[in-house]
Amino acid sequence: MPETAEATKATAAELVGRHFRVRDHYDVGREKVREFARAVRNNHPAHHREDDAVALGYTSLLASPTFASVIGAATTRTLIGSVLTEYDLSQTLHTDQVFEYFRPILADDRLSVDVVVESIRSFGDNDFITAKVTFTDADRLPVLVSTTTIVARKGVEIDPSMVETVAGVVMHGHVAQPGEFDGDPTGLVLLAPEEVVEPAAPASPRGVRTVPTAATVTAGTELPAAQMPVTRGDLVNYAGVSGDPNPIHFSDSAAKLVGLPTVVAHGMLTMGLTAAYLTDWLGDPSALGKFSVRFSGYVAVEPTAATTVEFTGKVKSVDAETGTATVVIGATSEGKKLFGRAIAEVRLS
Structure with missing residues (x-):
């Protein structure tokens, strides 16, 4: 090889x-x-x-x-x-x-x-x-x-x-x-x-046990808004757990060298929090079929105060025949959008 x-x-x-x-x-x-x-x-x-x-x-x-x-x-x-x-x-x-x-x-x-x-x-x-x-x-x-x-x-x-x-x-x-x-x-x-060998065909997906169902969700259904605080401790913890070595997430000196006002949260931490917001609504973390994000902003986190990330979501479309839905998610911090796009394709009970 x-x-x-x-x-x-x-x-x-x-x-x-x-x-x-x-x-x-x-x-x-x-x-x-x-x-x-x-x-x-x-x-x-x-x-x-x-x-x-x-x-x-x-x-x-x-x-x-x-x-x-x-x-x-x-x-x-x-x-x-x-x-x-x-x-x-x-x-x-x-x-x-x-x-x-x-x-x-x-x-x-x-x-x-x-x-x-x-x-x-x-x-x-x-x-x-x-x-x-x-x-x-x-x-x-x-x-x-x-x-x-x-x-x-x-x-x-x-x-x-x-x-x-x-x-x-x-x-x-x-x-x-x-x-x-x-x-x-x-x-x-x-x-x-x-x-290069293509993987074998996957088994048919298991059934899901979601709280919202294909019968109760329609295009335009809004997810309950939510807020999550993010602190420096959260950033340091995520850096260690994920193995992300970039010091802009825990060092003010490194952040300012690249033009940032202060330490910022990892993009993938923000995506992980967004997944939590989505699966809290679904009630079944295995119901995700596809999850995509385009990053466009950052969460600035000061040394001694939490920064709040605010989440909203809306169902874009529902396919009652397949029991699937497309959900558009929004996330903001200090009034600024964090994503240019955040879309999830989900399966519903």
Whole structure:
């Protein structure tokens, strides 16, 4: 099997369409499921208690809808750091995130992770890179597909003072260098075309037990508005639980170096809170079929005061025949929109 080091000889554009596999599988731990659910306020009992998961028809705890970001974000960082080496990870911004669910990730799942560079589009000095990450279980059945778009700048000189500041506050951990993959379980391996195998067809989705039903929900139905406070402690906790090393989420010095007024919440933390708002309404976290967000704003969090995030939602359409609905979600902080778009496709009882 060709090593990723061989791929680094190619330009980013030449790598579009190439498939990679994370060297080692990911074992989903029960306590990791619980701590991530706490970090993103996913309070449904099926994330925390086995008997409640069994009541929904599953054998173990259900991971939160955005749990895959823990694995996917690490995969994207490895992709930038070891394959798409024309870019600097510090000069990237997460712009779009889509999750397509075949079933919930469960505690005790053993997941294989494949990634393909779907497209690279250039606009001026910026490249928009879209990568699709496919998670499959031990039977090679698809569990979830995560599609991430980031904007990256090439050929940017990094201010030495920024490097020094970041070095003083960054979360430490081993980061593989280009060509260094021996012993790195998160390293990527380039697949030859004949090694790319489509996952087997997933089983038919289980029934759901939602509070709103296809019979009671109509186009225009509004979800109850909700508010969630976000503090610096929430940001530090999420940084540790998710493994996100970007210091703009916990260091004022790092945030101000990139032009931010203060520390800001992770985009994926905001998406996780939005998933909590949505599944609180649904009453069944396994009812999500697809969840997509385009990030357009940020949640600024001061040192000693919580920032409130406000959520609203409205049903855009309902298909009574299939028992599905499309929900549009809004999120604001200090009067500013956080999403250019946030849409969920859900199944209803």
